[in-house]
Amino acid sequence: MLITNIQRFSVRDGPGVRSTVFTKGCSLRCRWCHNPETWAGTLQVQHKAARCVHCGRCAGVCDRFLPQGGIRTDGRACTACGRCVGACPTGALSLSGREVSAAQAAEEALRDQVFFASSGGGVTFSGGEPLLQPDLPEALRLVRQAGVHTAVDTALNVPWQAVEAALPYTSLFLADVKAMDTQVHRRWTGCGNEQILENFRRLLKTDVPIWVRVPFIPWANGDEMPKIADFLRAEAADRIRLEVIPFHNYAAAKYRSLGMECEYGDEQPPSQEQYQRCQALFDGLDMITYH
Numbered sequence: 001m002l003i004t005n006i007q008r009f010s011v012r013d014g015p016g017v018r019s020t021v022f023t024k025g026c027s028l029r030c031r032w033c034h035n036p037e038t039w040a041g042t043l044q045v046q047h048k049a050a051r052c053v054h055c056g057r058c059a060g061v062c063d064r065f066l067p068q069g070g071i072r073t074d075g076r077a078c079t080a081c082g083r084c085v086g087a088c089p090t091g092a093l094s095l096s097g098r099e100v101s102a103a104q105a106a107e108e109a110l111r112d113q114v115f116f117a118s119s120g121g122g123v124t125f126s127g128g129e130p131l132l133q134p135d136l137p138e139a140l141r142l143v144r145q146a147g148v149h150t151a152v153d154t155a156l157n158v159p160w161q162a163v164e165a166a167l168p169y170t171s172l173f174l175a176d177v178k179a180m181d182t183q184v185h186r187r188w189t190g191c192g193n194e195q196i197l198e199n200f201r202r203l204l205k206t207d208v209p210i211w212v213r214v215p216f217i218p219w220a221n222g223d224e225m226p227k228i229a230d231f232l233r234a235e236a237a238d239r240i241r242l243e244v245i246p247f248h249n250y251a252a253a254k255y256r257s258l259g260m261e262c263e264y265g266d267e268q269p270p271s272q273e274q275y276q277r278c279q280a281l282f283d284g285l286d287m288i289t290y291h
Helices: 057-061 083-087 102-119 136-145 160-169 182-189 194-204 218-236 252-257 272-280
Strands: 002-010 018-023 044-047 093-096 122-126 149-154 172-176 210-216 240-246
Touching (some): 018 102, 102 122, 102 136, 122 136, 136 149, 136 160, 160 194, 210 218
Parallel strands (some): 122 149, 172 210
């Protein structure tokens, strides 16, 4: 498995206190994404400009650097060998991603098992798209074998076989619904939603609990909210819990550290009034709220 981070004491990735394993690699390119480091299914070098003292040691061990505007990697040529990371004296350079076995991922996530038991929590595999990881079912199995609740946070933009392989070991699916119109979905995520909706309908026919996560991005999918609400009422009202997640712009620095353009850098989160109006569209569904 390729992971970026294990976030401990998470309280928004399923019930209770959880450890969330963020996997690397995604089949979508959502233009509001706050985890751009999870897009590529390969290791990447990150450069935190605030820590950089421009000593030049990185360029001294690797010629794949561009001097324009300060030290930064040439993403097209970088092989993420890590020599520059080892040479950096300030920690300005780091590798995003590390390879672990399913057993290692499970073992690291289970270190907080005492908190799971007392809170009704567990381990969530997120991303990126965790269902793209071939060893995910084995990691889920090992966590379940330890008697711990498991959750998979997925966009469902994968072949059904990947969902099916994880089903026996998954206590809860956290499934995104971003738009109903396939052209709107394609414009903002780079991909149509036909496979996603087909997988969602198939998932509804299983007995695994489902929490639906609807990202609310007024400037992208705001007009899709009434359609999503109608769809969920018609097809899933008695099967799901629902969380409407407002857009935020906290991750702009992540894009810069990876040499990527952040398209939403100037966009603002929805106002409280906008968010409340959006939530009202889903009245009658079992809503999850955090205080």
